[in-house]
Amino acid sequence: MRMTKYFVPTARETPSEAETASHVLMLRAGMIRKVAAGVYDLLPLGLRVIRRVENIVRDEMNRAGALETLLPSMIPAELWMETGRWQKYGKELLRIKDRHGHDFCYGPTHEEVMTDLVRGEVRSYKQLPLVLYQIQTKFRDEIRPRFGMMRAREFMMKDAYGFHPDEASAAEGYARMFAAYENIFRRSGLKFRAVEADTGNIGGSSSHEFMVLADTGEDTVVSCPDCSYASNLEKAESKDRVAENPASILPLERGGAGGASPTDVETPNQKTIEEVSAFLKMPPERFIKTLVYCLDEGKEHLAVLVRGDCEVNEHKLKTALGADSVELASFEKVRELTGAGAGFVGPRGLKMKIVADHLLRGITNAASGANKDGFHTINLSEGRDFKPDVWIDARNARAGDLCARCGKGRLDFHRGIEVGHVFRLGTKYSKAMNASYLDADGKERTMVMGTYGVGIGRIAAAAIEQSHDQAGIVWPYSIAPFHVVILPLNVAKPDLAQTAERIYSELSGAGFDVLLDDRDERAGFKFNDADLVGIPIQVIVGEKGLKNGEVEIKVRKTAARFSVKLEGVGPKIREIADGLLS
RNA sequence: CGGGGUGUAGCGCAGCUGGCUAGCGCACCUGCUUUGGGAGCAGGGGGUCGCCGGUUCGAAUCCGGCCACCCCGACCA
Numbered sequence: 001m002r003m004t005k006y007f008v009p010t011a012r013e014t015p016s017e018a019e020t021a022s023h024v025l026m027l028r029a030g031m032i033r034k035v036a037a038g039v040y041d042l043l044p045l046g047l048r049v050i051r052r053v054e055n056i057v058r059d060e061m062n063r064a065g066a067l068e069t070l071l072p073s074m075i076p077a078e079l080w081m082e083t084g085r086w087q088k089y090g091k092e093l094l095r096i097k098d099r100h101g102h103d104f105c106y107g108p109t110h111e112e113v114m115t116d117l118v119r120g121e122v123r124s125y126k127q128l129p130l131v132l133y134q135i136q137t138k139f140r141d142e143i144r145p146r147f148g149m150m151r152a153r154e155f156m157m158k159d160a161y162g163f164h165p166d167e168a169s170a171a172e173g174y175a176r177m178f179a180a181y182e183n184i185f186r187r188s189g190l191k192f193r194a195v196e197a198d199t200g201n202i203g204g205s206s207s208h209e210f211m212v213l214a215d216t217g218e219d220t221v222v223s224c225p226d227c228s229y230a231s232n233l234e235k236a237e238s239k240d241r242v243a244e245n246p247a248s249i250l251p252l253e254r255g256g257a258g259g260a261s262p263t264d265v266e267t268p269n270q271k272t273i274e275e276v277s278a279f280l281k282m283p284p285e286r287f288i289k290t291l292v293y294c295l296d297e298g299k300e301h302l303a304v305l306v307r308g309d310c311e312v313n314e315h316k317l318k319t320a321l322g323a324d325s326v327e328l329a330s331f332e333k334v335r336e337l338t339g340a341g342a343g344f345v346g347p348r349g350l351k352m353k354i355v356a357d358h359l360l361r362g363i364t365n366a367a368s369g370a371n372k373d374g375f376h377t378i379n380l381s382e383g384r385d386f387k388p389d390v391w392i393d394a395r396n397a398r399a400g401d402l403c404a405r406c407g408k409g410r411l412d413f414h415r416g417i418e419v420g421h422v423f424r425l426g427t428k429y430s431k432a433m434n435a436s437y438l439d440a441d442g443k444e445r446t447m448v449m450g451t452y453g454v455g456i457g458r459i460a461a462a463a464i465e466q467s468h469d470q471a472g473i474v475w476p477y478s479i480a481p482f483h484v485v486i487l488p489l490n491v492a493k494p495d496l497a498q499t500a501e502r503i504y505s506e507l508s509g510a511g512f513d514v515l516l517d518d519r520d521e522r523a524g525f526k527f528n529d530a531d532l533v534g535i536p537i538q539v540i541v542g543e544k545g546l547k548n549g550e551v552e553i554k555v556r557k558t559a560a561r562f563s564v565k566l567e568g569v570g571p572k573i574r575e576i577a578d579g580l581l582s
Numbered sequence: 583c584g585g586g587g588u589g590u591a592g593c594g595c596a597g598c599u600g601g602c603u604a605g606c607g608c609a610c611c612u613g614c615u616u617u618g619g620g621a622g623c624a625g626g627g628g629g630u631c632g633c634c635g636g637u638u639c640g641a642a643u644c645c646g647g648c649c650a651c652c653c654c655g656a657c658c659a
Contacts, residue, residue, distance in 0.1 A: 012608065012620065013594045017652060037651065091583095092657065109659090143583080143657055157659055200658070209659090218658090314656080327656075421659060455659030490617050524619035531619090542618055552618090 001482070003517045008045050010529050020216045022464035023148030025473050029533045038145025038153030045533065046460075048481035050156060053459045054135050056187050056478065057158045064180040066131040066160050071113045073137060077103035079112040083432040088324050094141045106139040109202065111429045111451055114161040118447070119435035125165050128437060128447065129173055133160035135456065149457040150417065150465075151218070156457050162450035163430070165439065170448040174424050177452045181210055181420050188459050189476025190419070191466060195221055196231040197421065198315045202451060204425035211416030212462035221416040222397050226409030232418075234315040237393060238401035238411055240359055260365060260379040262348060267376045271343025273308040276376055280367060284308035288360060288368035288380065290345045292329040292337060292352075295321065301329055301337055302353040303345070305360055305388065310395035320392040321355070344369040346377055347386035356388035357395045417462045418455070425449040467557075473534030474557050477580035482515040484573060485535040489523040489542045500541045503551070503569055507539075510570055512577070531556065536580055537573060555580075 009030040017034065018024040026032045031046030042050060058068065074096070080086035086093075086105075094106040107113065114132055122130065135158045145153050160177065164170040178194070185192040190212050197209040209232055211221050220233035231237070270276045277284045287308025294301055306312050318326045331342050337352060338345045346368030347354055360366075364381040380386065399413040429435070430447040439445050460479065467474045477483065484507055488500035497518070504516045515535060517526050523542070530538050540552040545563060553562045553572055557580070564572045 009592090011593060015593070016588085016595095019653080034651090090657085138659080140658070144653095144655085146653085151658075155659070159659085202658095325656095418659065453659050458659060487618095492617075520617095522617055522619085522621060524617095524621085527619045529620085540618080544618075 001513075001515050003515065003519050006515070007043060008529075008533065009043070010532055012528075018148060020147045020150065020465065021468050022150060022216075022461040025464055025468060025532070025534075026148055026461070029473060032149065034148075038142055038151070040149065040152060040154070045481045049460045049475075049479055050456055052479040052481070053188060053456050054156075054158070057184055057454055057456065058135065060180045060184045060187070061133050061158065061160060063183075064131070064176050066133045066177075066180075069114075069117075069132050069134050070136060071107070071110050071117075071134055073107050073139070074104050075107045075110075075113055077105065079116055079433075080105060083112055083429055085112070090325070092140050092142065094139050107136075108138050108140040109157075109451075109453070110134070110136075110159055111161065111202070111425070111449075112433065115163075115429045115433045115435050115449070118161075118163050119430075119433060122163065122435075122437055122447075125437055125439045125445075129162060129164040129169050131160055131162045131173060131177075131450075133158060133452075147216070147218075147461070149461040152457065155455065158454040158456060160452040162452070163435070164448045164450070165437065165445065167426075167448055170424060170426075170450055174422060174450050177422050177450065178208065181422060181452070181454070184454065185210055185212070185419065185459075187478055188463060189467070189478055190459070190463060192419070193221060193223065193230055193416070195223070195416075196229075196235055198232060198234040198319065199423060200315075202421075202423055202425075203428045204423040204451070207421060207423040209418050210420035210422075212419050212459075212466060213414050214417055214462060214465040215415050216465050217415035217417040219416045219418055221414045223412050223414070224403035224406060224409035225412055227403060227406035229403055229405040229409075231397075232416075233396060233413075234313065236397040236411070237404035238397035239404050239407060240402070262377050262379050262381075262385050264370045264372065264375045264377050266374060267344075268374050270376075271341075276367070277308065280376070280378070282367055282378075286366050288347060288363070288366050290347055290350075290368055292334045292342075292345060293317065293326050294329040294333065295323040295326055297325060300353075301333065302355055303347065303350055304394055305347055305354060305356040306395045307357065307359045307363070310357065310359065310398075312394055313396045316393055316395075317355070320390075320394070338371050340369060340371045340373050344371065344373050344375065346370055346380070347388070348377055348380060350386070353390075354386065354388045355390045355392060355394065356382075358391055358393055359395065360388070361391065417458060417465065419458045419462055420452075420454045422452045423450060425451055468534070471528070472532030475534045475536055477536045477577060480534065480536050481513075482535045483512045483577060484537045484539060485515045485517060485530050485533070486539045487517050487523075487526045487530060487541065489526070489540065491518055491520050493543065495546060496541050496543065499546060499551070499566070500539075503539055503541070503566075506570055507573060510574070512573065537576055539569065539573070 011028045014024050015027050033041040077086050096104045138157045139154050142153050162173040192212045194208045194210050197207045199207050222233050222236035223230040270279045273284050273287050289306050289308050291304045293304050314326050334342045366380045367378045370377045401411050403409040427446045430449050435447045436444050464473050486500050488496045491497045507514045536556050538554040550563045
């Protein structure tokens with residue numbers, strides 16, 4: 001491709017709307033343009049990257065035995081009603097009416113549509129297992145789209161659906177997809193980690209997320225340095241690190257456990273744990289944090305207790321309680337239910353369901369709100385002064401906590417970008433939609449499903465987050481829009497222009513994707529654009545070198561430069577490319 | 583949705599405490615010179631100042647409403 005015939009509107013200045021590296025650089029390199037919040041045009045250069053990623057994904061899916069399809073993006077509401085997700089999915093689901101007033105949604109994911117297809121066509125165990133996938137534009141009306149392609153509302157996704165005769169086959173399919181995913185992210189040139197994950201509103205029994213490790217990631221990856229445990233913070237379990245040092249939770253009076261009786265003490269205007277902790281001179285881990293939660297838009301209210309030094313994990317709460325949504329109750333509601341303002345609520349004498357975190361089991365001589373403004377209660381003991389109705393893991397793991405699996409390692413925290421997610425769905429969708437088949441004994445059985453997603457655009461964005469410098473993008477070779485860019489430094493000099501043209505034909509003929517910067521621009525301008533756009537190999541055709549029959553080859557990633565005789569260009573590029581691919 | 587902020591040329595910004603024909607840098611067009619890290623000179627094009635309404639002789643500027651976008655939280659590939 002010749003630059004003069006191409007369309008790469010690069011920009012020197014950073015658009016004010018962007019902050020993260022991938023967003024800024026995709027805009028500056030002329031890959032994308034915004035149309036609306038979370039909705040983007042893909043320009044030629046951006047599309048080339050997306051296609052590269054798609055092809056890697058497609059290749060690995062096909063190798064894993066999955067078959068490509070293409071489903072509609074507009075889905076009739078009836079299908080979503082069958083599984084109940086029309087009600088449950090919430091505002092993220094973009095709903096549209098057609099001219100007849102029929103309800104549709106723009107598909108955010110396609111379990112229903114694919115299951116509908118399969119239930120209509122598959123009757124026999126002989127047709128199973130079957131894994132179908134598509135690469136298609138999805139729409140999720142995100143609460144807050146941001147970071148460009150990283151969290152767009154409209155985005156490209158590969159979604160695959162496995163249909164299996166039984167759990168064993170489903171487990172096998174899951175393992176196969178898991179392996180395919182590892183290949184995909186490795187081939188895309190990403191540093192990643194597979195972690196255990198919450199199943200969110202897709203549902204199912206277990207799942208793993210594939211996280212690209214990057215400081216700008218929106219997720220927190222928790223991992224144990226001593227064993228293989230790795231999880232999304234949403235789901236991460238940990239053991240108490242305070243348990244090692246029980247002195248810090250000894251009773252205040254240093255008397256026998258639970259000996260003292262509960263007493264209300266005045267704590268004027270001291271609401272947060274930090275404030276009260278400082279005021280009463282008691283460490284935060286001796287406090288019981290009491291929060292009032294509202295479930296399913298007000299269907300139920302309950303109190304959630306965690307130790308003062310912990311944070312409530314709403315994902316765990318939602319899963320443990322089987323709720324569709326959980327949110328903190330409003331201040332008014334808290335006062336109505338407890339008689340006190342937020343900050344003075346405690347478990348003693350509370351007239352509502354109480355859910356408590358395991359760490360509070362058997363806690364003695366703790367402090368919490370007195371359900372009376374301006375007062376806290378001390379010397380509270382679990383079992384005597386309050387009795388939780390349900391015990392669950394309700395807290396966030398913290399960096400440095402002990403690993404729940406091996407009990408030895410101290411958990412590390414990293415930021416990550418979720419680029420893939422695999423789920424074992426069980427029969428959640430197949431049962432609801434009656435996707436069944438006849439087994440070898442002629443008995444009707446429900447299919448067991450899996451669902452597997454890859455964010456195509458996110459892979460591109462994540463690659464930039466992981467691989468860029470001051471000057472611009474540094475594409476992994478496998479997903480770069482072009483492999484080589486040729487820079488004749490002065491096209492007004494016929495010998496430079498002709499040499500560049502010759503190299504262009506030679507390399508193109510050898511199977512490389514080559515961009516020829518034949519613009520009548522100054523050298524510095526071209527260098528900067530080439531660095532910004534991030535093409536892995538630059539061939540610089542300048543006057544000085546050419547006098548000796550040489551050109552310069554620069555590797556974008558390492559900034560290594562080689563002076564090479566004209567006839568040696570092809571082999572040298574091949575050598576560098578092989579090095580970049582391995 | 584809650585909290586904070588911004589809307590002036592394609593991009594980045596100034597002007598905004600009421601006053602002339604709305605300005606600067608980059609980008610763009612023409613010509614000449616220049617050509618190894620975003621060139622110089624000369625000339626030029628491009629704006630319903632986010633939208634609607636109000637105050638005023640006069641509004642980018644003051645007031646009200648709306649909209650869009652960005653940042654911080656809940657959502658997710």
